[in-house]
Amino acid sequence: MHRAIYFVAFLCLISSGIVRSQPFWSVGPKLGYTFGDNGGFTGGFEVTYFPQNLNFVYGLTMDVNFWHEHTSIHLGIESWNWLGIDVGPGIDVGPTLFFSKEKTNFGLSIIAWGGLFLYPYYELGIPFNGELFHSVGCYLKFPIGLNLDGGG
Secondary structure, three states: HHHHHHHHHHHHHHHHHHHHHOEEEEEEHHHEEEEOOOEEEEEEEEEEOOOOOOOOOOEEEEEEOOOOOEEEEEEEEOOOOOEEEEEEEOOEEEEEEEEEOOOOOEEEEEEOOOEEEEEEEEEEEEEEEOOEEEEEEEEOOOOEOOOOOOOO
């Protein structure tokens, strides 16, 4: 068991170095649960593009979410490289459009996440002129175009 923990820790430590060295895409589905009066199981998918940047690890994201009575499209920027620390939780922040049968609201989503391939998350959806959404769940994301030897 200790070897597995050390191996995962090693992958986390080298992953940001590999990510910095080349651009690539990360895509996958998400499944979660939203709390509150309009709560229930939610699903969707996320696409992230990581441009090559040797100084700071970040990604440009697009999420499509299917909430209980809403659909949302989120565009954001995410990072997990805080103050030079290469491991740890990440955050995604950006504008979101919330669509329902009655109206469309502009808003903001803040998504805290962490993991490697399987990413648990907490999402706070803030539609302007609407109720807040609190969701928890998991992304299952796969890199596309990632050369694991670090070359471009």
